[in-house]
Amino acid sequence: MLSYILKRLALTIPVAFGVSIVCFMLVHIAPGDPLTSVLPPDASAQLQAEMRALYGFDRPLPVQYGLWVLKTLQGDLGVSIATGRPVASELGKALGNTLMLAVLATLIGFLFGCLFGFVAGYFRDSWIDRLASFVSIIGVSVPHYWLGMVLVIIFSVQLNWLPATGAGPGGSADWAWDWVHVRHLILPAVTMSVIPMGIIARTVRALVAEILSQEFVSGLRAKGLLDFGVFRHVVKNAAPTALAVMGLQLGYLLGGSILIETVFSWPGTGFLLGQAIFQRDLPLLQGTILVLAMFFVALNLIVDIVQSMLDPRVQRA
């Protein structure tokens, strides 16, 4: 087991290296250099050169990369051009908010996805199956920002039950676990949960149907197990794959929530990323993408390791 984990860790290093190169190059591929957007257009050539030297943009690329990695490893992601605050602290706050939203959405999605998927797979080709499949297909195919707006119209505008935007009263950014704040989390989390719900439902339906068609299920019935006993076996057989899909969905939600966070003005990484793009805030963009990508790499690693621990058939050699 330990050797599997070490091996898997070692495999992650080149991936992380590749990701960092891409993030680094991002700034250099963009037209002009990162200073063009902040310097006044009429800045003298001398001022430009001085600034360039100050930020180290006059050094050879590999040296710049090395310095950048060193700084990054120390937690210094540079300074946001738009706000002048350290990228790391902006990102830290946003990450916390996004994590909260994504975890909650994934849990809701997992719960209902498993429920629908299980029922559909168990009663395959019955009307229950068709209903559950219909719901999950809608879940996958409805544009979620649109769904978000519909929910806002119903629950915020019409019924006035829940707030439409922000993470706290009056747009305050300080989170607390009380009803005043949690209220803000509900609509974005429900909207976001629709994505993992659809995918998990489809995965679980296929899994359950496949497991039930295996001969060992006859074997379980032949030894006299009741429905609940058989159900336990199906769950244990389905769990590694279902959990892996859940982990990957969490990964997608951590990075892929620009639209939903923008619709709800939820101060998370997606919202931040959107701002960085529209304001051409390259340090912020670079830092956000780097951290999100590394998150995803780490999550893949964790999913693989957990899956191998849950499933005795996965080769651990």
Added chain:
Amino acid sequence: MTDPLVEMKDVTVRFHGTRTVHAVNGVNLTLMPGETLSILGESGSGKSVTLKTLLRLLPENRTEIGGEVRVAGADVLSLDGRALANHRGGVVSMIFQDPMLALDPVYTIGDQIAEAVMRHEGISRQAGLARALDMLTRVRIPSPERRMKAYPHEMSGGMRQRAMIALALSCRPKLLLADEPTTALDATVQIQILLLLRELQREFGMAMIFVTHDIGVAVEVSDRIAVMYAGEFVETGTVRQIIREPRHPYTKGLLAANLHGAVKGERLDAIPGAPPALETKPTACSFAPRCLVRQDRCETARPPVVNFDPGRMVRCIHAVEPAMA
């Protein structure tokens, strides 16, 4: 006189679906406690379906079962819910052809056996595991303590089949169904498993229905043989009767194929031709297209069933005076 353990009367099994399959067409069977019957027949003749009928393991919604099935006094076709679950594994249990497929891949052997005992006897997990270890010892698996914690894929084919046998016998069933339990194994392991089964059968005093396509195996393990063709028993008798004085042309063909240097374990395809599609209910002798001594009337009506004495039956127009063939 004791009551029979198993009585099947005119049992028919039909599958509905994209096409209808008449898998079993009027099987009659009586088995006394402790007795062993082999069902011998080529692939697709309905052997597995006959066994699964005794456990009601066929897909509920597309299977139509007719006739009467009684095991240990219970009307198997009307059992349901908990009574059916008690019947399965408690009164009748089954060894499958390929234990790799029939065991749950993600549970340990010990847990899979313990679970059955806990279910049927309502004992604790601890006691269930103790029974599992005892059963693994009885089927003579090497280092049983270690196998308790093994998953099916971590064992050899022979060991898996031993574990399957341990599972099947763990709740002391009165009837053991064995569906080609040695087909997936190497020749030497096959013999060990057959010997083990015979020994355990005596030790536990169970009756056994053993399905095989190998005459040699049938002779080895059983008291009586039923030869099955296209969903019907075409001939039944004691092992001696079937071997010494076969009366049905199909049985004779099987024996001849086996005598003429056929390797033990070879499939029963030495008779030219193929079994019929089972899409319609038989209205003639199903064997007629391959039969060398058929007459016109074989193809217009079902041949008579001739019962010589209980347990000796032949379904052929030549049953009484054997044809010159």
